[in-house]
Amino acid sequence: MASLNREAAPGSGAQVEVRCAVVGSGPSGFYAAEALLKQLPKAQVDLFEGLPTPFGLVRYGVAPDHPRIKSVTASFERIAESPRLRFFGNVHIGRDLQGSELLAHYHTVIYATGGSQSRALDIPGIDRDNVFGSSEFVGWYNGHPDQRTLPVDTSPGSAVVIGMGNVALDIARMLVLAPVQLAKTDIADEALAVLTDSNITEVCLLARRGPVQAAFTPKELEQLMALPDVELVVEPQDLQLDGASEVQLAQPESGEARQNLALLRRIVERGQGGSKRIRFLFNVSPVEISSDGEQQQCLSLARNRLQDDGQGRLVAKATGESLRVSAGLVVHATGYQGQAVGDLNFDPRRGVIQNREGRAFAREEVLSSQEFVAGWIKRGASGVIGSNKHCANETVDQLLKQLPEAPGAIEKDIQVLLESRGVNYVSFADWRLLDAHEQSLGKAVGRPRRLITDVPQML
Ligand SMILES: Cc1cc2nc3c(=O)[nH]c(=O)nc-3n(C[C@H](O)[C@H](O)[C@H](O)COP(=O)(O)OP(=O)(O)OC[C@H]3O[C@@H](n4cnc5c(N)ncnc54)[C@H](O)[C@@H]3O)c2cc1C
Known part of the structure; x- marks a missing residue:
């Protein structure tokens, strides 16, 4: 050398x-x-x-x-x-x-x-109030000088985090952590005040693909599972795998995915309640952020299914089915650059x-x-x-x-x-x-x- x-x-x-x-x-x-x-x-x-x-x-x-x-x-x-x-x-x-x-x-x-920098998410409504990239939002709660005055509004009851990697799980956890727990940390004073006053009781985490492809690590999921008074909601049908995901899961390098799946199944079985809730929504893509009839902000989603792209990768394809979730606050956490x-x-x-x-x-x-x-x-x-x-x-x-x-x-x-x-x-x-x-x-x-x-x- x-x-x-x-x-x-x-x-x-x-x-x-x-x-x-x-x-x-x-x-x-x-x-x-x-x-x-x-x-x-x-x-x-x-x-x-x-x-x-x-x-x-x-x-x-x-x-x-x-x-x-x-x-x-x-x-x-x-x-x-x-x-x-x-x-x-x-x-x-x-x-x-x-x-x-x-x-x-x-x-x-x-x-x-x-x-x-947050990777851009190019959907209609992305420039609405109370919609942020993860780097701005994470910078805000960590006291980054450029984000200290980010106008985060936690008065609505619902938040959506687009993405399901570790950063997305960090953000979801910060949004439901009890004020007494937040106050023990070095969170920025500005964010501590806003999150202490928060009305958010439901955070939705969105993944384009299924649980086998999700990017979070078992350790991060276990931390969410250990949160007191927080209900985790996973739809049982999301854990029914298609054949290609079963094959992927059986690969030697899929150890973390196997652990994730076991933890998600445990969440379904234990059915623990709580005054706040984190919902995991798999196989959905964000389509548009808009207001519903009562002027509540919401996010339209397209339902996906997994499809082999011919090169061995499982990609998300829209099924034509759509759904909507309440999204008073939106943070998109789909990567950094x-x-x-x-x-x-x-x-x-x-x-x-x-x-x-x-x-x-x-x-x-x-x-x-x-x-x-x-x-x-x-x-x-x-x-x-x-x-x-x-x-x-x-x-x-x-x-x-x-x-x-x-x-x-x-x-x-x-x-x-x-x-x-x-x-x-x-x-x-x-x-x-x-x-x-x-x-x-x-x-x-x-x-x-x-x-x-x-x-x-x-x-
Ligand atoms: C939200 C989030 C949470 C994370 N949590 C964890 C975790 O829990 N555990 C873990 O192991 N890893 C975690 N990571 C990953 C970890 O932070 C990265 O692996 C690591 O910080 C990357 O290091 P870096 O030095 O390449 O970049 P950075 O840490 O981004 O450092 C780059 C530095 O360069 C400076 N800079 C940029 N441009 C200029 C310029 N033109 N002139 C002068 N200075 C400049 C920036 O201000 C910055 O200080 C996390 C990442 C993110 C985004």
Whole structure:
């Protein structure tokens, strides 16, 4: 492996000073920085983050009632302790600095900018009030500065979450969690107030296909099953599988689907009641959001059945049957995607920067030797926090192959440019002050932290 050779050989790229920029301080940015620091003992790594706060979706995506998952930030903080790493928060590449300026200041640049945009859902009525994408809604309850004033109205009794992956289940859980439970978390104050006052008693989760194809994990479903005073409703006929789903379920890789199905059957059998309800609707596609005669918002759905597409995939086909559900609040959670950065070749369909094993395409068919990608902007929006470590390591291995044996010295320091522009950047020490402040605000009211959601206040 090139990386190991470099570490072993004196006088190689590992021994000279290399300036590396990493853009984005989510899990993949930190894992990429860690790999660079390990593989290149004389490298200086600068980590840029557009927001004043580090950790990407660990702070602004992971659900507030999952504190153990959020505690992964302790390992990122250890990485940030390296004297060879500088954190520049509140520096957005594209706004405060351009990609070309990074290339002039660094030997290599890794973009780890994630995929934090909701995939668009193109149906009539999607732009109505109280209809949101999951990234806005999740950002709102997690205190993302861009979503702090999202006009969420929980006065209607019903909500619909379009999608049935883990993010959709997170959202459904947040909508029915008892206020006393919410108040124990680090949910944003704005969202806590709105959800405490909520009238929502029924949340409908929608999946285009059947239970065997559903994207949630058994662990997430078990969490819903453990919620006190919440009835889960699964239609028994949805658990009667067609032949093709039976075949899919029998495959060795369908272990999670088998567990999901067993849990869904247990839900039907136990028939537990509750003052709030989550309904699972399988084999339906959203068609239109509109108002019914009494001006209540509702969602029209088309009933689907599964059909083999001839290439071994089971796809949803409309049967012609339709139905309607009350939908006072609608959140569509059908996936995330990344955004283009600089001039790098972007694939809008997949929402990723085009790359080969992490080496970015500067243009169609032209691989960059200086620019790389890691994490969700490289692979697309899937995978848990830990998946980004292997992904970042692969990228750094590719980067080491492109690094000249003796990179020329770069004297220019980006800090000088930032200061000359008056960019109000946040160091990691500054972040620690904000972190301590949020925790002390939380401690005073018996919560893990109270999120500051306003950028000027953070600064
Ligand atoms: C709602 C939700 C819940 C999740 N829950 C879990 C969970 O419970 N457990 C789990 O293991 N995984 C969970 N995940 C998955 C996990 O969050 C991702 O695997 C991980 O965050 C992806 O890491 P990343 O670094 O690629 O992207 P991100 O975490 O999105 O980080 C990207 C960072 O780049 C910054 N950035 C973007 N553009 C720029 C720019 N131009 N200049 C400077 N900075 C920029 C962003 O502000 C952000 O901080 C969840 C994901 C979502 C969406």
